[in-house]
Amino acid sequence: MTKEEVWKALETVKDPEIHSISIVDLGMVEQVDVRDGAVSVCLLPTFLGCPALDIIRTRVEEAVKRAGASAVAIEFLRHPPWTSDRISEAGRERLKQFGIAPPPRQMPSGAWQVACPYCGAERTIMENLFGPTACRSIFYCKQCKNPFEAMKPVLTLG
Amino acid sequence: MERRDSAMSEKPMHFHPDGQEALVELLFQLADDDFLLAYRGSEWLGLAPHIEEDIAFSSISQDTMGHAAMYYQLLEDLGCGSADELAHARPASARRNAVLLERPNGPGHYLREPRYDWAFTVVRHYFYTQAKRVRLESLTKSTYAPLAEVAAKIQVELHYHLLHWHTWFVQLTNAPGEARTRMTKAIQDVAADFAGVLTLGAKGKDMVRWGLIDEEEVLTENTIAALAPAFAEVGLEWPMPFGMKHGNGRNGEHTPDLDEALATLSEVYRAVPHAVW
Numbered sequence: 001m002t003k004e005e006v007w008k009a010l011e012t013v014k015d016p017e018i019h020s021i022s023i024v025d026l027g028m029v030e031q032v033d034v035r036d037g038a039v040s041v042c043l044l045p046t047f048l049g050c051p052a053l054d055i056i057r058t059r060v061e062e063a064v065k066r067a068g069a070s071a072v073a074i075e076f077l078r079h080p081p082w083t084s085d086r087i088s089e090a091g092r093e094r095l096k097q098f099g100i101a102p103p104p105r106q107m108p109s110g111a112w113q114v115a116c117p118y119c120g121a122e123r124t125i126m127e128n129l130f131g132p133t134a135c136r137s138i139f140y141c142k143q144c145k146n147p148f149e150a151m152k153p154v155l156t157l158g
Numbered sequence: 159m160e161r162r163d164s165a166m167s168e169k170p171m172h173f174h175p176d177g178q179e180a181l182v183e184l185l186f187q188l189a190d191d192d193f194l195l196a197y198r199g200s201e202w203l204g205l206a207p208h209i210e211e212d213i214a215f216s217s218i219s220q221d222t223m224g225h226a227a228m229y230y231q232l233l234e235d236l237g238c239g240s241a242d243e244l245a246h247a248r249p250a251s252a253r254r255n256a257v258l259l260e261r262p263n264g265p266g267h268y269l270r271e272p273r274y275d276w277a278f279t280v281v282r283h284y285f286y287t288q289a290k291r292v293r294l295e296s297l298t299k300s301t302y303a304p305l306a307e308v309a310a311k312i313q314v315e316l317h318y319h320l321l322h323w324h325t326w327f328v329q330l331t332n333a334p335g336e337a338r339t340r341m342t343k344a345i346q347d348v349a350a351d352f353a354g355v356l357t358l359g360a361k362g363k364d365m366v367r368w369g370l371i372d373e374e375e376v377l378t379e380n381t382i383a384a385l386a387p388a389f390a391e392v393g394l395e396w397p398m399p400f401g402m403k404h405g406n407g408r409n410g411e412h413t414p415d416l417d418e419a420l421a422t423l424s425e426v427y428r429a430v431p432h433a434v435w
Contacts, residue, residue, distance in 0.1 A: 047315060049224020078228075079307040081314060110321065129318055130214035134221055138213075154314050 001068050006032045006039055009067035016055045017133050020098040023056060027086025030077055037070040044082035046154075047134035084154040100136065101150035114150045116141035124148075173236070173302055173368075180364035181302055182238060183254070184371060187359065187408060188293075189229035190255035193245055194416070195286060196222035197423050198259065198279075201268050207276055214322055218283075221315050228308045235304070246427035250416045254359070257404040258282060258351035260416040277340040280330060281348045284323040285385065289355050291316055292380040293371070301369035324388060331392040342394065349397035351404055356381060359408025 010029055011022045023029060023043070031042040041060055045053050057074050064072045084103040087095070092102035101114040111126045121143030128138040129152075136149045173181050199219030206212040230241035238244060253260075259282075264275035294316065297309035331341040356378045358365055366373050389396055405411035426433065 045311075047221060047224065048228055048311060049220040049222070051220075078304060078311065081307075081311040083314075107317075128210045128214055129322060130217040132213070134217050134224075134315075138210075152318065156310065156314060 001034055001037055001039065003032050003034050005067055006034060006041070006064060006069070009063045010041070010060065013056065013059045013063050016052045016059075018095065018098050018100060020094040021091050023060070025088045025091030025094060027088065027091070028056070028082060030080070034069075037068075038073070039064050039069040039071070040073040040075070042075050042077050044080070044086075045076050046082050050134055052133075081156060082154070083156060084151060087151070095151060099148055101139065101148060103151040103153040105153075107153055107155040112153070114139060116144060116146065117148055117150075118146050119144040177364070177368035177370070178236065180361050180368055181305075181370055182233065182236060183359065183361045184365050185229050185233050185236075185305070186254040189226050189233065189244070190253050190407075191259055191286075191290075191355070192222050192226035192229065194253075194255045194419065195259045195283070196220075196226060197419060198261075198263055199283070201263055201272075202274065202279065205268075205272055205274060218319050218322065221319070225312050225315075228312070232304055232308065242427065246424040250412045250420060251410050253407065253410070253412060253416060253420075255407050255416075256351070256354035256357075257402070257407045257411070257413060257416075258348065258354055259286065260407070260412060260419060261351070261404070262415050262419075275340075275344070277330065277337070277344040278347060280323065280326045281341065281344040283319075284327040284388075285348050285352055286355060287316065287319050287323050288384045289352075289377075289381045291320060292377055292384055295380075296372040296377060297370075300371060305370070327388055328391055331394065345394070345397050350401045353400040354402045354405070354407055356400065357402075357406065357408055359406070 007024065007029075010032070011024050013023050015021050015023065015026060026046070028043050028046065029041065030044050033040045041064065043056070043060070053076065057076070060074055061072045085105060087102065095102045096117040099117055101117045104112050104114060111129070113122065113124060113126075115122050116124050116139075119141060121141055123142040124139045125142065126137060127140050127147070131138045131149050135152055135154070137152055138147065139150050140147050196219045199215060199222065202212075202219075203216055204212065206215050226245065227241060230244045233239070233244055234241045261282075263279055264273055266273040291313070294309045294313045298306050298313065300306040300309065327341075330337045332338070356374065358371070358374045358377075362374050365371050371377070386396065404413055
């Protein structure tokens with residue numbers, strides 16, 4: 001089995017809470033190694049208390065085995081910290097398809113603005129810094145009058 | 159299924175043998191602080207002042223529980239026992255959390271007539287989050303690399319907690335009438351036990367000697383500097399000095415409230431020790 005095949009298998013593993021985006025597009029895969037058919041995958045946790053992490057681990061194992069690995073070792077790394085700028089361009093588009101605005105590219109000091117993922121309008125307001133999962137906030141679009149969610153910017157401080 | 163105590167790395171870790179005792183002590187303080195406050199936070203679920211707050215507060219408590227889990231994992235990596243066991247099975251006398259963080263949210267009980275005190279909760283969380291931010295900043299320079307890495311990761315999440323509690327603190331304290339009166343009382347109440355959060359306990363000097371964290375005095379000074387602008391913003395007197403009215407949790411001194419909290423939170427763990435979470 002080749003590294004490329006592993007990456008391809010990993011692209012089929014979607015975020016359990018955002019079905020349109022893979023863990024590869026989210027930037028959660030830090031490293032892949034293949035030795036004599038045995039695969040090791042190093043992942044970066046997004047939020048530390050995220051209950052999806054164990055589900056992701058199980059699905060990675062299943063996907064890589066299905067693709068032909070004889071053994072799979074999965075490790076969540078403490079370092080480097082996952083940051084929201086690891087999300088790929090394709091991933092940012094897929095978030096929008098799911099109705100979630102991609103995270104701003106800079107770390108804001110207070111509340112921030114994002115464009116509405118439905119109509120693209122900039123006239124939006126933050127309703128809640130926190131949302132249904134640790135990584136999201138809740139916004140409202142004054143243009144198309146839809147509530148929507150946005151990924152929180154998570155960038156290293158300083 | 160293979161062994162899956164935690165989602166995190168399971169490589170064995172080492173520190174200088176003579177410094178290990180101080181490191182373990184520090185990790186228990188960090189873990190137990192976050193664990194107990196996350197538990198108290200979770201008791202607000204369904205009871206917060208409005209639905210937006212319910213969502214926000216449960217997210218914050220979930221993050222905080224995740225931080226505690228990371229510290230317990232570091233302890234597991236050092237051979238101190240499994241993370242689940244450390245979180246659930248240790249008696250109150252072995253806990254190192256500050257007493258302020260074990261105090262109940264207010265009168266009543268989660269299941270029977272909870273008359274929780276939102277002012278106390280806001281002040282406790284705001285003060286603690288500032289102290290935690292200062293502590294994490296120091297920990298990112300810790301000589302124990304796994305701890306420094308975890309601290310850097312937690313720091314990013316804490317940024318949002320701080321924004322949240324700062325907003326509540328300022329808005330409630332600046333509101334006229336009952337809100338300001340109750341916030342003022344809550345500040346006195348939290349200050350009376352806040353020294354228990356800032357202290358590093360009996361092994362504090364060893365922690366500093368091994369380069370694990372800055373001196374207690376430096377941490378205290380930086381926490382005061384972090385809190386002071388908010389006091390200027392709301393026009394209140396600084397509530398010094400901080401005390402340890404209900405005891406020093408770093409030395410294992412705790413209140414019966416901790417026994418009750420531990421009995422409740424470990425109920426499932428004790429009934430089914432091998433349950434997969």
